[in-house]
Every structure is written in C-alpha cells, then in structure tokens.
Amino acid sequence: MARNVSNTRKALVTAVAWTIGILIFFPILWTILTSFKTEAEAIASPPSFLFFDWTVENYVEVNSRSNYPLHFMNSVIISIGSTLLGLLIAIPAAWSMAFVPAKRTKDILMWMLSTKMLPPVGVLIPIYLLFRDFGLLDTRIGLVVVLTLINLPIIVWMLYTYFKEIPGEILEAARMDGAGLWDEVVHVLTPMAIPGIASTLLLNVILSWNEAFWTLNLTAAKAAPLTAFIASYSSPEGLFYAKLSAASTLAIAPILILGWFSQKQLVRGLTFGAVK
Amino acid sequence: MGNIVLKQITKSFGDVQVIPPLDLEINEGEFVVFVGPSGCGKSTLLRLIAGLEDVTSGEISIDGTNATEVPPAKRGLAMVFQSYALYPHMSVKKNITFPLKMAKMDPAEQERRVAAAAKVLNLTDYLHRRPGQLSGGQRQRVAIGRAIVREPAAFLFDEPLSNLDAALRVNMRLEISELHQTLKTTMIYVTHDQVEAMTMADKIVVLQAGFIEQVGSPLELYHNPRNKFVAGFIGSPKMNFIEGADAQKFDAHTIGIRPEHLTLSTTEGMWKGVVTVAEHLGSDTFLYVNVEGFDAMTVRVNGEFSVKHGDTVYLSPDPEKLHRFDQQGLRIA
C-alpha cells in the first residue's frame, strides 16, 4: 500500500525528477528546436532557446536536396519487412517450443540466444563477400534477410515467453473440437497472442530501425536506410546544424513515438523474459 | 454409440510408468467416474481416451473401431476441461460454434444447434458476451455447450467443478446429472472428490497409482469395498480403521467401521473414549473420540444427541456393517 507522503516531500522529489528527466531529454529537445531555426540562429551565441523565428525551411531543404523520402522508405521497408519475415518464421517455432516442449527445447532456446551473442564483426567479412558475390550489397532484400536473422532469436524468445502464458488446455480444447494444426494456430493461438505478437513486432521494428552495424556496412546509396543516411552528415556537411537537426528529427520521430508505446514490453523483450 | 473399450493400455513418461496395463470397458450411455487421489493417473487415463496423449502400448476402441492411432479431433469425443479452456477472444456464441465450424457444418444447422444448446444451458442471453464477462458457473455452461453441440459419442469431463465455489458445485453437479438423463450419452468424469463420484456415477472406477482398485456402482463400493484403499476413499467422513488385538477378535488384520455404523452410548459399549471435538452440523453431529488403545475415531450421530468436549462415551460397531481386511488390505468375505 502506498503511504501518504507529505506534499512538500512529493513536490521536492517531483522537482528533482523533472529536472533530471529534462536534462536527459535535452539533447533530443535541442535537436528538435534547432531543426526549426535558420542556420545562422542554430550557431548563434548566445543560443536562443524558444524566441527565434520558427521556420520549416530545413525540412523542405532536407526533403528536396537529399533523397530523404527514399531513405525513409528504405528504413520502413527494412525494419517492417525483417520483422514480419521474422514473425512468420518465429511463430511456428515458438508455438512448438511453448506447447510441445521436448527434452532439448531448453537447449535449443539457449542456443538460439547464443547466436545473438556472436559479435557481428566476427562474420562481417564473409557476409560482405557473400553479399558482393550474390549482388546483394546495397539492396533492401539483402538487409531484410540479415536483420531478420539477427533479430530472429529475440523474436522467438519474446513470443515464447508470451505463448508460455497461454494455457495449453485451450489449444487442447481446440484439438478436441476438431481443429487441425492450421486452425489451432490461426484461429486460436494467434488471436489470443495478439498483444504479445504486437509488442514483439513493435520492439523489433525499433531494433531494426536503429540497427547501425549491418546497415552501415552493407549499404551505400540505393538501399541505405536512415541510419546510413544520417551517418553521411558526419562529413563537414554536419556543420549545417539546422539541416542536420531536421534530418535527425525526421529519422527518430517515428521510432520515438513507437518506443514510448512499447516501453513496458521493452523490458521483457530485451531481458529475454528475465525481468518482467 | 459411445462404447469405449481399453485393452491392456499402458502409459509411460520416460522411464516412469504412470499407467500399468489396464483393462476397462465403458458401456454406451453410462456415466462413469474416475476417482482417486491426485496423481493417481485418472487425468492421464482421460487424456489417453481423448487422444491428447499417446498410449505407450495397448488398444483403445471406440464403438468397435480401433481408435488408438486416431487424432483427438477425429475420435468424436468432446471434452470439458478443468479451466473450461474457453477461447477468450471469441464470444460465447463463437465458442460454442467453433467445433461445428471446424466440422464445416452447414451454417443453418450450426445456428440451430447453437440455439438449442444455449436454451438447454440458459445461455441465450449471454451469447454475445466474451468469456471474461461471465461468472464461473456460466463459463462452465459454455464449456458444456461447446461439448454438446457436436453430439459426440461420449463426453469427457476433467475435474470440471473444482474451480467453482461449494454452492455452485452442488448446482452444476445436478445440472450435469440432468444433462446425462436427457442426452443419454456416455460420460466419463474425472474427479478427486468422492462425493461427486457417489452422487453422479452409474459406475465408479477407483484408481490408485495407475491401478484400478475397484469398478462398481456407488453403493457396491460403499457396501462391498474390495480393499482398504477403496473402503477408506469412498464414504464421508472416512471409515475408521482398527488394527491389533481388537481386530483379531474379528479374525482380521484390520477392521473398518464407517462413522455412521457406530452406536454411541453414555453408559456402555465395546470401546470407551473421550470426545475431543464435536462438530454440530445440525442434522448430524460428527464426534471425534479418543479411544483408549488406538487412534481417534469418527462417529456420526443424530444431530439431537447432545455431547460435548471432554464427555466420556462408549462406542459399539454394528456387526453387520463391519468390514474385515487381511494383512494385504484385501477384504475378507
């Protein structure tokens, strides 16, 4: 039971918490604010906080000069594509491990997790060469495949922990009611697991959206998602703060919003169910 | 329809044999109750019949055809689970329709059957609710509804009343019995509660550690338990067992007397004891009496009989109703 805390104390704690919260959030806030300034105002000294001439010209510029919509679409296709493909492979696998556990199920789960711990740099060269030889470098399909594979263990694990919470009796009831395997998975399991599947989807879209090892190493221009596009600002071009800010804001906004929705599932997904 | 024969079936999980070779015949239209303490294998046996588990060896035939290898969906049996296992994302109506949809039945016929089942089970007003919005008893009825619409060869019940409160349990017990009277379909019912077994069954199968201890009608088991286990398991309050010199007087290793077959007197009797607790239920009174020489005995007396803690009483068995068991716990005829 929460105890009654004196309002003075609560106000004090609130003030401290808000200050720290705003400080942590400040770089993002500052980026968003800067994106609405002119280049001159962006580097003005002293910097103006709110009282400047708000402008959206940076967004217009970013969209027209660079091929921002292309990179945005690449990010969307790669993150959503790899997540959906991953779910398609992972749902049956998680079904099988959660409801028909065998002696080796635990070992298989642990092994899947262990593939996630393989540092990407250990397989960078072969993947790079294979991609080069198969003409997959700088293609969306290539990145979809790689991101599916690197996130597959997390997807399987998350679904597994959600499926585990569905009572097996319900699936048995479906079997008694004459449902075949397909009906069981499609009409009973999947609808019941929708919340779990949705949060798995969300978390994996976030992870794939922000993935910045393979996307940087395997793309150049055509298939480059936003991570790689933004990285191109590390050149002196980055000194155009307002445009950098506009591009950055556009790159992080969708995922920031998705992320806020999924914060609860995030804990569970990223700790493989070890902390709920 | 609804004749089920188990021939020499066994079930092992790994190295552990939970069902030793077992034979059982369930006749058409019978209400059979599997009863036994938890872990006795009764649920496993039911799941073997359902097809949710494979038998390790032996044969299961349903209505004369060998169903050992037939998947659960094709056995023509319906099951009501302990947790009801309703589909939480479907309305009551969809839950009940589900098996019919799986059977690809004509939609008009589906409608007709669901409406009929809902009427029988008093669910007509709740058809559009989700299971989560129903009370325990209503959920139970939905689970039964889902089972009856298929018109199965037999119903399997896996401890269906254990999640209900005491009052509701009595009601549902009656409803299921009535349902059996109406449908006259074979029902196999698993429970650990001997009261349910006694009140509902045509035939009780008492199981212990996978073995069938005895098969018989409720009164047969009550009057002629085959061994000490059945004698102790059937009947409430439990039978009193006495060993040693007092048993030898009756030429037995152990004698058993049900609480209702002891006569109580304040002046004379075979055994003298002191009342430790008197539970007054109104119609009956249960007395726990510490008898010199052996354990506490339970006595059931008329509710009007006034005794209290600390009173000295004398107990005498009704010699006609006395059960005698040998060293192995088997009944001596």
Add this chain to the structure above:
Amino acid sequence: MATAHSRSAARLMLSPAVILLLGWMIVPLSMTIYFSFLSYNLLMPGMEEYVGFLNYEYFLTDPAFFAALFNTLMLVGGVLVITIVGGVALGLLLDQPIWGQGIVRILVIAPFFVMPTVSALVWKNMFMNPVNGLFAYLAKAVGLQPFDFLAHAPLLSIILIVAWQWLPFATLILLTALQSLDQEQLEAAEMDGASFGNRFIYIVLPHLSRAITVVVLIQTIFLLSVFAEILVTTNGGPGYASTNITYLVYAQSLLQFDVGGGSAGGIVAVILANIVAVFLMRMIGKNLEA
C-alpha cells in the same frame, strides 16, 4: 505432454528457424575461421595462400590490438558503471510518488530510441564541438576555455555518448525490478528499525541484484560491438585513441582490405564475446527453470 503426431508437427514447425539460424551461424563463422588462416587481400585477388597462425600473430602483437582491447574494456566498463549507478539512482527516484511520473519516465527513456548515428552526430556537433557546441558556449559563459572533447578526450566522449543511450535501458529495467519489490518487506524492515540506508543495502540491493546482473550482461553484449558511434564521431582516432576491437576489425578488413587479418581479429572478438556470453546464458538458463 503430447502425442507423437503433435511432436512431429512441432519438429516441422521448429525447423525453419533452427535451420536458418544454424546456417547464419555456421556458414559465415566457418568462412571467417577459414579466411583467418589465409593471406587474403581484396586488392590482390587470386593471391590467397595458407599462412597458418600468422594473421593471429600479427593481429595479437599489433600495438593497435592492445590499444583497441584497452579501449573496448574502458568503453564497456565506463558505460556500465555510469548506467548502473545512474540507473539505480534514477530508478529509486522514479519509484517515489511524484507528479507527472509517466511523463518523466517518457523523457528518461527517450534516448534509447534514438538511432546511434543520430545521437553520435548530435552530441558531436551540437554539444561537443569546440566552436559552436553548447558545451563550448557554457564554458565561455563561465569564463573557461572551451574543451575540444573529441580531439582531447575521444574515448571519454564516446563513453558519455554511449552511456546517454544506455542509461534509459538500465533505468527502465531497474525501475521495473524495483516496482516488483514487496512494499511489506520494506515496511517490515522499517518496523525492525532499519534506517533508509540499511533498507537499501539489505533489502533493495539484494532484490535488484538479479536485474543488475541482467543489465550488466546484456549491455556488455551490445557494448562490445559499439560501432556507429565511433564511425561518425572520431573514426577511431586520433591514432587509435578511440578504436575498439569491432572498429579495428572493420578498419582492417573494409578499409585496408586485409581479409585475412580482419578475420583473425573477428575470431578474437568472437572469443571475447563468448566469455561474457557464457555467464549471461547461465543466468538466463537458470531463469528458464524458475
């Protein structure tokens, strides 16, 4: 608990995931191992030859390797210390009754959702830049000389950037763990006369130990592979001052085209990661049984 029928169905449904992951693991990894024994440069195709452990010898005796190993450990250790200490403190703070808790929570976890390239660039240009950065302005405002973070303290700067990204993760997990602490335990301890400090040491910290372990292990896995932050800020420099193992392998193989040497480095990275992984797996494995 199932029938032979459902077991075979289960195997069938499990196999695509297993086969794909098995392929993903075995094919490239064995290629890396194979390349690591070759003298193989992309600029000189067709000249590959077996050189035994020579690549490993070069990689492991290269001063750059020691610099990178040191930097990797500093990066992982530094970020862990900052995020755990900060995370526990923030978790305790946010676990208190405050007004607008939901909003503060959202503010605090936001950095986790920022893609690494964005956060690195924003910090590099808009905060740490010695001319136009906000830190430079603040330094000047109080009469100090602006500090060129990325030139003079590149590793520390990267540690700060990465810590900013991971602090939300640690906070979120530790806060979740804190919220599962039974309040009655704390009240019982209070009745037993434990002070705030004692309650923290004897009740809260032990309760958090499992969550802290999870945070340490999972962050370590990710932190060993920090890449984008280095690529867009310092390119590993100046010299090797901010090069970690991941970046070193990348530089060797894709900038110098030395596939053999890079592969040997990759295998070394795999071995290092495995040492951490063993602990993490034990931890999660235990949890599976619970």
